[in-house]
Amino acid sequence: MTIQTIKTTPYGDQKPGTSGLRKRVTVFSQPNYVENFVQSIFDSLEDFAGKVLVIGGDGRFYNDVAIQKAIRIAAANGFGKVLVGQNGILSTPAASNIIRHYKALGGLVLSASHNPGGPEGDFGIKYNIGNGGPAPEKITEAVYARSKVIDSYKTVDAGDIDLAAVGTQKVGDMVVEVIDPVADYARLMETLFDFEAIRGLFASGFRMTFDAMSAVTGPYAHAILEGILGAPKGTVVNGTPSPSFNNGHPDPNLVYCKDMYDLLMTPEGPDFGAASDGDGDRNLIIGKNRFVTPSDSLALLAANAHLAPGYKGGIAGIARSMPTSAAADRVAEKLGIEMHETPTGWKFFGNLLDASRVTICGEESAGTGSNHVREKDGLWAVLLWLNIVAVRKQSVDEIVRDHWATYGRNYYTRHDYEEVDAGIANKLVDDLRAALPGLPGQILGDDLQVAYADDFTYHDPVDGSTSAKQGIRIGFTDGSRIVLRLSGTGTVGATLRLYLERYEAADGRHDLDTQLALAPLIALADQLAGVRQRTGRQEPSVIT
Numbered sequence: 001m002t003i004q005t006i007k008t009t010p011y012g013d014q015k016p017g018t019s020g021l022r023k024r025v026t027v028f029s030q031p032n033y034v035e036n037f038v039q040s041i042f043d044s045l046e047d048f049a050g051k052v053l054v055i056g057g058d059g060r061f062y063n064d065v066a067i068q069k070a071i072r073i074a075a076a077n078g079f080g081k082v083l084v085g086q087n088g089i090l091s092t093p094a095a096s097n098i099i100r101h102y103k104a105l106g107g108l109v110l111s112a113s114h115n116p117g118g119p120e121g122d123f124g125i126k127y128n129i130g131n132g133g134p135a136p137e138k139i140t141e142a143v144y145a146r147s148k149v150i151d152s153y154k155t156v157d158a159g160d161i162d163l164a165a166v167g168t169q170k171v172g173d174m175v176v177e178v179i180d181p182v183a184d185y186a187r188l189m190e191t192l193f194d195f196e197a198i199r200g201l202f203a204s205g206f207r208m209t210f211d212a213m214s215a216v217t218g219p220y221a222h223a224i225l226e227g228i229l230g231a232p233k234g235t236v237v238n239g240t241p242s243p244s245f246n247n248g249h250p251d252p253n254l255v256y257c258k259d260m261y262d263l264l265m266t267p268e269g270p271d272f273g274a275a276s277d278g279d280g281d282r283n284l285i286i287g288k289n290r291f292v293t294p295s296d297s298l299a300l301l302a303a304n305a306h307l308a309p310g311y312k313g314g315i316a317g318i319a320r321s322m323p324t325s326a327a328a329d330r331v332a333e334k335l336g337i338e339m340h341e342t343p344t345g346w347k348f349f350g351n352l353l354d355a356s357r358v359t360i361c362g363e364e365s366a367g368t369g370s371n372h373v374r375e376k377d378g379l380w381a382v383l384l385w386l387n388i389v390a391v392r393k394q395s396v397d398e399i400v401r402d403h404w405a406t407y408g409r410n411y412y413t414r415h416d417y418e419e420v421d422a423g424i425a426n427k428l429v430d431d432l433r434a435a436l437p438g439l440p441g442q443i444l445g446d447d448l449q450v451a452y453a454d455d456f457t458y459h460d461p462v463d464g465s466t467s468a469k470q471g472i473r474i475g476f477t478d479g480s481r482i483v484l485r486l487s488g489t490g491t492v493g494a495t496l497r498l499y500l501e502r503y504e505a506a507d508g509r510h511d512l513d514t515q516l517a518l519a520p521l522i523a524l525a526d527q528l529a530g531v532r533q534r535t536g537r538q539e540p541s542v543i544t
């Protein structure tokens with residue numbers, strides 16, 4: 001086998017976003033596009049000779065092609081071993097676990113997460129470091145810089161690995177081990193949760209539906225929920241991974257999981273519904289007659305985590321992304337533990353988790369996780385919910401209401417305007433940013449006084465790094481907030497995300513319709529930012 005050095009020319013657009021490089025498949029399949037990016041990653045790493053690299057993805061279209069390329073490039077660059085999931089499958093949290101468990105140098109996670117797949121859909125590549133988490137900005141910036149000047153990459157003239165065959169193969173001097181994608185992850189879950197109690201819950205007739213959305217969590221959910229925990233066959237629906245997600249949109253929200261939502265709102269429906277996204281790191285939780293917003297879910301899981309064996313000693317602290325509601329802050333305050341507000345994206349939680357400053361993290365975008373891995377983890381959240389329901393012997397609705405009666409309720413919604421003209425979106429954000437200094441102290445709308453208005457800058461308390469321009473926040477004296485930022489995961493035009501939040505005290509009204517409860521703030525946000533007028537859109541593309 002010979003190592004080949006292939007000449008290439010750079011692409012100018014390989015800048016990783018919130019969660020790795022995400023582009024249309026048609027972009028990724030350009031000549032040397034994958035090769036350039038993977039070589040740029042390796043060029044930004046140190047001391048990888050002989051080390052272990054993990055590779056896996058969510059099984060979407062182009063996953064297998066990109067994996068074969070990455071394996072050859074890894075072999076040519078001198079990695080000692082690649083661990084790859086069978087058929088190229090590893091959910092994002094499972095990949096994080098494999099990196100940690102086998103002490104790999106890092107891993108390539110191939111996914112565009114909740115974005116649609118297929119030949120016309122999206123693909124993505126993300127590098128995770130040795131703690132199992134997404135590479136910090138220092139590395140992603142180095143990769144981008146390298147990708148702009150790269151002039152060659154290394155590969156080997158070897159054939160494809162048989163990704164279906166579990167066991168050891170070789171590419172030149174490098175060992176490739178194809179591993180069971182589920183086994184290590186299932187074992188980890190068993191150490192965290194009271195599986196006996198959850199088995200008892202299912203045996204008592206508790207009924208659940210889990211929608212894997214034809215994405216990566218199917219095999220994990222089948223093995224854990226129906227296999228180990230004894231949930232009835234049929235509990236998992238859409239459980240076979242499909243390269244196009246069965247032509248669906250693998251984002252577990254109330255738009256793409258509307259059928260499940262409707263089912264949970266009917267008297268004869270199941271007790272509990274859950275779903276996960278393309279790569280298995282997001283979760284949707286719906287109890288009978290009760291949708292749990294992701295921000296509330298984070299607060300509830302943090303408040304009840306001690307009911308699961310993995311967290312019985314209590315949690316060290318909580319972190320949430322800036323746009324996530326402040327519901328979790330009230331839990332941290334009551335528990336007397338640390339609370340951190342970070343920019344959007346899981347890469348900002350890694351340092352806090354590594355330093356044991358926090359145990360549980362979450363984002364309003366349906367991501368929750370803990371220090372068991374360094375990614376958000378969809379099935380983990382579902383299992384923790386089941387553990388809590390089994391121990392408390394209450395319905396999801398009762399648990400949520402009880403939480404609000406203790407801590408108060410943070411009414412919360414997110415309005416997305418997708419595929420907006422990028423020029424218009426950028427100008428909108430720039431103009432609002434320019435208006436911020438004049439806002440504090442003003443009374444806006446009916447009776448809302450601005451307490452602060454800024455563009456969020458994060459100072460990482462662990463490594464001292466600073467991340468600026470992370471989203472506009474306008475906070476009011478009654479605890480309400482308007483947040484506006486541009487998405488860093490979209491692949492066409494720009495996506496504007498508008499986040500709205502209003503606090504209602506523990507003895508206040510907790511049964512209002514969310515959109516109505518937030519209507520004055522929604523109107524005020526539109527007045528301040530001019531979203532409708534500037535974009536010409538009369539309503540958001542997605543409301544979560």
Ligand code: VG1
Binds near residue numbers: 282367487
């Ligand atoms: C979105 C979410 C963010 C999440 C990111 C990756 O980013 O808002 O909370 O971490 O997706 O999630 P953005 O920049 O589009 O708002 V996943 O499940 O797509 O890896």
Ligand code: CO
Binds near residue numbers: 113277
């Ligand atoms: Co995801």
